[in-house]
Amino acid sequence: MGPWPYLAAGWVLLVALYGMVTSRNLIHAIGCLAVAQSSTYLLLLSVGYRHDGTAPVFSDVKPGSRPLVDPVVQALALTDVVVGATVTALLLALTVQLRKRHGTVDPQALTGLKG
């Protein structure tokens, strides 16, 4: 397949960065951050992919009978999913408070510090 899966992951990351920079709504920016994070899943899984490989689970596959995709990057992707979900949750909680205290979710409308 060549380098195309890696390039696709990079493309998703850059699109998400563009979205974050141009965003006028914090909920939208958090969504872009989640997209940026999903590019790392794509990168990890394309690093671990193997042609004709099957899942590295031996409940119904005899060990050694078939090539397996890389289980290490799959475990890393699982960690990535959990961290991504927690970061999104905390940022959304902050946005809820921001909307309540400042009445806006537009990052550019937030000018001064306020207690």
Add this chain to the structure above:
Amino acid sequence: MSARARLLLCLAAVAVIAVFFAVACTEMPAAGGDHHPYGDRAVAAALAHRTANTVSAVNFDLRAFDTLGEESILFGTVLGATLLLRLARDERRRPAPSEHVLPSTRLLGTALLPVALVVGVYVVAHGQLSPGGGFQGGVILATALHLGYIAADYRVLEKVRPLAVLDVADAIAAGAFVALGIAGLAAGGAFLKNTLPLGTFNQITSGGTVPLLNAAVGVEVGSGLIVLLAHFLDQAVEISAGDGADRPPRPHPDADHRTDRRADHRTDPQEEP
């Protein structure tokens, strides 16, 4: 910085990242190749510890210490969200309105709730054998409970969701992971070392400490997610603003929560020049 200058700066940075990343990608081993040294070693180590699901073996045996950090992040997030979304001094809580639900929705939700709970427990318990594990099963368990919200209303969800118990369960499960690590330290001389009898390959008791760590994480993720969602749902359904002076005016202060939510989507009048 104006929006245009920021966009130009961003595009310049994006161009640099894109060029270097693309060059780096052409130097990487092509995707789909046969060279996976870490994967091969992880598979060998998982088979040596009689764990059929290699991904679980990596998470709860080879990299168990990293997983401790991961579930600590989750625990910290639940704490953080509880702190951020607590009832402020100038807010008040009103009971959730009872909602009308279609009979078919009620029937489907009621029928699916126990099924989803069983599936969640199954996925946690068989984490060392088949795809799944504590993280995935915990999410299914948390989702199952929220079928109560879909099948009935928020009042019913509050009845089936003992928040105080779940808070404690979350903390105990996070502590149990550390306790299992210390048990490994006492028995085998290393933190989180897999010291229990490994059992028979492809049986539910196989894998040593992997099923126990799976169960701890399953309880933590399930209870943590329910608590997390509870705080967000409370914000939408139950908590309403008091008479704070610096509060944006609510168009219909005594309207039901659907109108409230629509009011949240108002666009800000301030525009970039």
